[in-house]
């Protein structure tokens with residue numbers, strides 16, 4: 001998907017999700033099951049082994065959502081809610097629903113993947129994030145608060161969403177200058193800075209995670225930090241001119257399959 005096309009799609013999909021969110025839940029946290037009920041979409045929480053996280057099925061004019069508790073814990077768990085919202089996206093987004101109705105696709109089995117490559121799945125994930133964490137409400141909860149791990153935890157609790165989905169929403173809404181580094185098995189997967197982040201030159205995919213970073217300590221010394229650590233610009237960045245005495249924060253979020261998200265931002269004086 002070209003970035004121009006994606007930005008345009010994001011506006012359409014995001015405003016659709018936010019309209020639905022503010023129509024049903026102007027003041028409280030979103031319950032995807034109530035939205036489904038009101039739309040006449042039936043649903044079931046069941047044990048479907050490993051076949052999918054969620055699935056939207058169309059049969060004889062009716063839509064049904066299956067939520068797989070074998071992979072998603074319990075009904076009101078953050079990942080379950082996200083999956084439910086993702087399946088609602090396949091119903092609400094015209095192209096997705098019409099493809100299903102016209103039999104162009106059999107059904108929409110979806111997996112909770114942080115970085116899906118399929119454009120339809122990327123759109124549905126974006127819809128889910130906007131539905132569960134509408135921008136106005138999200139922004140108002142971040143107002144005048146500097147980035148810190150407590151804020152991320154507070155947002156996750158308020159919206160009943162996972163820490164990682166809060167991090168990406170926070171990043172997407174450009175709430176604070178920061179960079180996210182994703183590393184896996186001791187190697188860099190990607191680096192994403194906000195537009196206004198001070199440093200511009202980053203390690204490439206496949207480069208070894210620097211030893212001196214908190215993520216590096218995890219991979220090479222098996223050390224996990226609950227706290228936010230101090231690092232320096234030349235630990236993480238490759239810009240030619242840097243004030244190497246400037247202190248940065250790095251907060252690691254350890255994921256399954258040996259993946260770490262490092263949030264990096266400037267330490268307030």
Ligand SMILES: [Zn+2]
Pocket residue numbers: 086087090108109110111120121124
């Ligand atoms: Zn899907």
